Amino acid sequence: MIADDHTIVRQGMKKLLETYPELQIVGESQDGEETVEIAVQLLPDLIIMDISMPGLNGLEATREIKKRLPEIKILILTMHAEKEYIFKILQSGASGYLLKGSPIEELVSAIHAVDRGESYLSPAVSKSIIEDYVGGGVRRPVTTRSQPLTTREREVLQLIAEGYTSKRIATRLSLSAKTIETHRSHIMQKLNIHNAAGLIRYAIQKGWVEGPHAQER
Incomplete structure (x- = not known):
């Protein structure tokens, strides 16, 4: 499932991910509250979550979903690389954190890693935490x-x-x-x-x- 308030971003990501036969996009959402509601209805294996969304932001939506449905894995995909976001997201229960500037191949690798139960941080995010x-x-x-x-x-x-x-x-x-x-x-x-x-x-x-x-x- 893809959660992002920008329609073009959602549609572009969906089109790219659908070229990978092992991935199936079951739903989309454009704000935090809608994301929680649709997640409860569709029970996706994994949610690609933006942080900056109207209503509930991605951080709040992640916490709510993990509280209700802890088995759903969440991969954060955002433009924010600030440390305050990184630590808050990891504490919220998300399994991964990837920057929007990453290539599609890295997004797919992150999806597979999180689906296997691993935690995934892009190299840029790992370096920021180390620093x-x-x-x-x-x-x-x-x-x-x-x-x-x-x-x-x-x-x-x-x-x-x-x-x-x-x-x-x-x-x-x-x-x-x-x-x-x-x-x-x-x-x-x-x-x-x-x-x-x-x-x-x-x-x-x-x-x-x-x-x-x-x-x-």
Whole structure:
């Protein structure tokens, strides 16, 4: 389901996504309240959600939908890259955050990742979060009952925190995407961390990422 208050954006996104046979667009909405109502009626697997919508904004709509229907996954697609939006959205229950300037291929990759139960952040968003933590913005301690990670799991976690997608991690490490997904699942279970922001914070506190001067991925 696509939620965006700009008709041209919705129609253009729908046309592009319909070229992928595994994806089916079951509904559209143009404001937050309508998004909640249609989600309750249609029960989509995933909602592509804009933030800036009239009535309930995307953040409020996300919270309401996750409260009523926690099984529905939500991927935020927005032009806003400010840290205040990133943290609020991740706290609202959304599974992913992607900028509207991203290519359609990245949107499809994000859809698949979120559908598999992963958290997805575009590289630009991951870098912004890293800069905020390392730069002294938000440094909340990670308190987890964790088990030791293997060398490979630590390597995968570092690449996740640096903004690599599962597909690119697989290519870099000469492994299959399915193997990377298995590693990601084991990492989350061992660390008792179940969102991307938490994994990034953990990797920063362990000193496993390069910080604000990391290369653009």
